[in-house]
Amino acid sequence: MLNYDFMLTTTVAYGEFKCQERFEYSGIEKNPIYGKAYVCALMDNESGKPKIQPGQCRIVKQGLPDKLISSIDNISNDEILRMVKRRDNDKDHYYFYWMVETPNEIKQFEEEYTDAYNLKYAGMLKALKRNRDGRHFR
DSSP: OGGGTOOOOEEEOOSOOEEOOOOOBTTBOOOOEESHHHHHHHHHHHHOSSOOOTTOEEEEOTTOOHHHHHHHHTTOOSTTGGGEEEETTEEEEEEEOTTOSSGGGHHHHHHHHHHHHHHHHHHHHHHHHHHHTTOOOO
């Protein structure tokens, strides 16, 4: 998706789900997914706290098997799990850092992402202030 300049948000939840195939027509595909894990991931992605940001992939901690939580918390040597980390301000999720090559790059990525996020608001403030200049408000 990055090749086409799309930024997605992704939430993963653990549990049972069912995918049911439906009749398909040319150009229309319907594959309803049911189950607690699907609903949990959907609800978290839409209204979870903290709000998920573009490009983030996070895992809902609730419902994860204890063995998996232990592997993540104890800094696993597993190629994938070593890229899964907690964030200081979030006790309910783990974050998967798919965009970096090694765990050593995570801190720098977080700093760059935060700087870019803050610059977005700086640009908005600049536009608001520029358009305010020369106008009189009552």
